[in-house]
Ligand SMILES: O=C([S-])c1cc(C(=O)S)c[n+]([C@@H]2O[C@H](COP(=O)(O)O)[C@@H](O)[C@H]2O)c1
């Protein structure tokens with residue numbers, strides 16, 4: 586199978602945090618993994634429960650967040666930042682919400698007080714959505730036009746016009762329409778969509794692997810109140826340009842023993858690559874340039890990791906284009922250990938055949954043999970399986 590796992594969000598009936606989380610769990614994300622991620626942020630604070638419901642006659646997964654502890658009526662952005670700790674994607678979603686609220690209420694982002702959107706159920710929705718995407722192995726996210734609704738909403742701020750101000754602010758740069766009466770897009774849902782989805786597009790071409798349907802609270806006659814997610818592999822045909830972001834910072838004051846952990850954290854958070862270059866910077870100081878290459882959808886979360894785990898006071902960003910070779914994987918057996926072979930191809934012909942080295946190392950440990958010999962055996966098994974440079978790519982499932 587070629588291509589990364591893509592998640593397309595259908596918000597044509599609106600979007601809210603619990604709806605998106607329900608859709609991702611319905612598509613196969615492990616609810617226990619989601620609960621564990623939420624427990625790490627608010628230990629013992631909430632329980633995520635799910636049920637199958639119908640919305641205008643359609644089956645959908647309804648997620649509810651039961652709050653088990655006392656929940657203050659408001660939280661500052663600073664408090665939420667502290668709670669989220671080392672959760673870069675969730676931090677990026679709330680940072681976006683904080684920016685929107687700051688603009689709407691004309692206060693600095695650090696002085697923003699979240700009311701409903703800072704409550705434990707909203708925090709659980711955001712942390713849960715990020716954990717569900719990780720659990721599913723989603724690499725990229727896009728979404729279609731968002732129905733935001735019309736009329737008025739009763740909120741802690743009083744009666745607000747729909748789209749509520751935070752949603753209107755978060756909608757800048759995205760395609761939206763009213764699409765019905767009531768508050769169809771909430772600030773939490775819109776912030777999650779805007780942070781996680783990099784592109785506003787109709788359903789892209791992909792081989793579909795899973796579909797999830799998440800229910801909203803109300804059952805409206807004639808309009809299924811649901812968010813859908815469609816997960817699939819996008820076909821990579823060769824020499825196609827794709828956007829990438831390069832994040833960089835020059836750092837002269839970080840304990841050098843911390844760098845390996847920083848690089849590992851960045852890779853765990855979805856960087857395509859992360860590296861250090863020794864430099865001599867201003868005032869003749871020996872320092873390092875930290876460079877992080879990533880898909881645009883990961884940039885916000887990776888920027889958070891850079892701020893959180895290094896002493897940098899700023900991050901430079903450049904938007905680049907990248908031409909990746911299409912690739913696929915095939916498994917081979919080496920003395921009872923399974924090793925994935927990465928196959929790079931162009932125009933239907935294999936141009937690279939390379940065993941995944943982490944799996945070679947694991948097999949060498951299992952077998953008590955040198956990595957060098959396991960690598961040789963894996964390459965020989967690949968050739969025996971017909972994976973030969975210059976040869977045709979194997980049939981895809
Ligand atoms: O909590 C805050 S600060 C808040 C701001 C706004 C603005 O538009 S400003 C609106 N609301 C309303 O709260 C509820 C819950 O929102 P969720 O995103 O947590 O589902 C919703 O009606 C919002 O319009 C809250």
Ligand code: NI
Pocket residue numbers: 686689690742751
């Ligand atoms: Ni507000």
